[in-house]
Amino acid sequence: MILEIARMGHPVLEARAKEVEDVSAPHIQQFIADFVETFQSLGGVGLAAPQVHVPLRLFVMQLPAGRRDDADEPAPSGDPAPLVVINPSLDPLGDERVLRLEGCLSIPGLRALVPRWRRIRYAGVDTDNAPVGGDVGGFHANVVQHEYDHLDGILYPMRVTDFGSFGFEEELARFPRPLDTLESAA
Numbered sequence: 787m788i789l790e791i792a793r794m795g796h797p798v799l800e801a802r803a804k805e806v807e808d809v810s811a812p813h814i815q816q817f818i819a820d821f822v823e824t825f826q827s828l829g830g831v832g833l834a835a836p837q838v839h840v841p842l843r844l845f846v847m848q849l850p851a852g853r854r855d856d857a858d859e860p861a862p863s864g865d866p867a868p869l870v871v872i873n874p875s876l877d878p879l880g881d882e883r884v885l886r887l888e889g890c891l892s893i894p895g896l897r898a899l900v901p902r903w904r905r906i907r908y909a910g911v912d913t914d915n916a917p918v919g920g921d922v923g924g925f926h927a928n929v930v931q932h933e934y935d936h937l938d939g940i941l942y943p944m945r946v947t948d949f950g951s952f953g954f955e956e957e958l959a960r961f962p963r964p965l966d967t968l969e970s971a972a
């Protein structure tokens with residue numbers, strides 16, 4: 787079942803989501819199946835549960851193969867299946883930050899440069915309660931930070947420091963500017 791996407795302004799996107807207490811519970815497994823189906827119907831790289839009006843701490847992501855935003859980071863392998871990350875933790879590795887161009891399915895059509903940690907460590911469990919996560923950088927780190935923020939009620943415009951970079955994707959594509967960054971969207 788395809789779920790409806792919450793757009794910026796809906797309170798579900800502004801609240802802290804709750805931990806999933808029993809990953810194996812049938813209603814949780816059914817929700818995740820619908821959530822992943824919805825994600826795959828949208829063609830994005832990540833989606834967090836609050837974005838479908840469900841305030842639980844989980845997100846799904848699928849990183850395109852070969853996408854490498856930092857030359858010193860390995861490119862994602864392009865796993866064939868989307869990865870569901872439940873009850874995640876997230877910590878920066880080092881204090882280096884970079885600007886990433888982001889979008890969000892809850893804020894359709896817009897993009898802005900967002901300061902993000904260059905490298906992070908994250909951990910959670912998947913739908914089988916198996917550990918997932920790792921030390922990552924580049925696009926992978928960008929997507930995880932964006933989706934994790936959704937679980938704390940944070941949308942990317944709340945992190946923007948340079949609103950000169952905020953605009954509609956179509957216009958930014960028509961009038962490219964020298965962005966000292968690499969594009970990403972989640």
Ligand code: NI
Pocket residue numbers: 889890891892932936972
């Ligand atoms: Ni988003």
